[in-house]
Amino acid sequence: MYVRITRGRFQPERIDDVEALSSDIAEAIKILPGFLGYQGGVDRNTSMIVAISNWEDRGSAEFPRDKLGDVLGRVTALVQLEPAEIYETTITA
Numbered sequence: 001m002y003v004r005i006t007r008g009r010f011q012p013e014r015i016d017d018v019e020a021l022s023s024d025i026a027e028a029i030k031i032l033p034g035f036l037g038y039q040g041g042v043d044r045n046t047s048m049i050v051a052i053s054n055w056e057d058r059g060s061a062e063f064p065r066d067k068l069g070d071v072l073g074r075v076t077a078l079v080q081l082e083p084a085e086i087y088e089t090t091i092t093a
Helices: 013-021 022-029 071-076
Strands: 001-008 035-044 048-055 079-081 085-088
Touching: 001 013, 001 035, 013 035, 022 071, 048 071, 071 079
Parallel strands: none
Antiparallel strands: 001 048, 001 079, 001 085, 035 048
């Protein structure tokens, strides 16, 4: 199993817009091959988001962002995304 972590920064005044996209992002990512789970979080103090997803294998975790479809354009209009980080899962609790 692998975990994919993506962080991003947004303008503080856009928090409501960012949060409104959360369910659309979840819907787009959960249909991708190898998907196992997804969590998203926000830090209102730093205007940062984090997306954490779990995948069956590394190849699935390394999907190109354009696989998210039209939601990607809406996200990138609001959030400056950092490159995704991929880690092999070594423990879960």
